[in-house]
Amino acid sequence: MQETDERIQVPGHWEVPYHYDIGETSSRFFVELRDNARLMGTKCPECGRILLPPQSFCGHCYVPVKDQWVEVKPEGTLEAFTIVTKDYSFTGMPDPPFVMCLVKMGKASTSIPQRLEGVDTSDPQKLARQLRLGMRVRAVFHKERRGRIDDFHVELVR
């Protein structure tokens, strides 16, 4: 057989739709988000940490916290961010450029990942210089809510 320099790449494709049973505690979080446009966390009675998204137990103290609900103020600080400029075609994500961030809301002890909107992404380098950790952000709840994490986004408090 004739030798060849050709190297074959075989394309593959997995399409995996699924349903994830998010349980009692997370269900409460999403129901509150959808029906009442508010952020609900759980608070550990031992260490006082406020967990958002809510957990059913405290990972530090090993005590159940699933009935210790507190409302978390929809305002907080920018803890981390990244400007996505390359199209990775992540399922459910918008076309780049867009900003993903971690925000600490209200008195929560934990950060949640969320989309940062209302910023000019046309020049990502410029935007990267403008954004600073610790900046104030607020949650903006959408009019139509389905009980999903994209029922709200965050924007900078000017």
Place this chain on the structure above:
Amino acid sequence: MELRSELIEMPGEWNLRWLYAAGEVGTKYITGLRDHARIMATKCPECGRILVPPQAYCERCFVSIKDNWVELEPEGTLEVFTIVNTQFPGQRKPPFVLGYFRIGGASTTLPHFLEGVDLSDIDKAKREIHVGMPVRVVFREKREGKLSDFYLEPIKE
């Protein structure tokens, strides 16, 4: 605060696309299908086993066999099979027959589709298809360098 009774099932989806590098040996196997319509295997000079899909080395004898090519006769037997009745996401529409085939005296079996069987009556098809059934390799007219450049069909007696 009282707990609401509603429990949520969150829908998710993974949609993954990738390119798998077939490597030197895999490339020769695939270009053999595509350009020459033949099934190429590698043969171990120590134990004599014929491996298809071809391997670069014999994992029994630990010797390199990547330059030891043999062409397989495009006929063989069905070794095991299942009739798939369920639609798997992104996969072909059922019913279809998935089998492992021993082709041209190879020492290994190859997973592939068995075509040319009437599947309109599954129970009848189950009686017609049997382990040991002689099959032939059928190459498609248009070959794209994919494993699906050929399929298997029963040799009617």
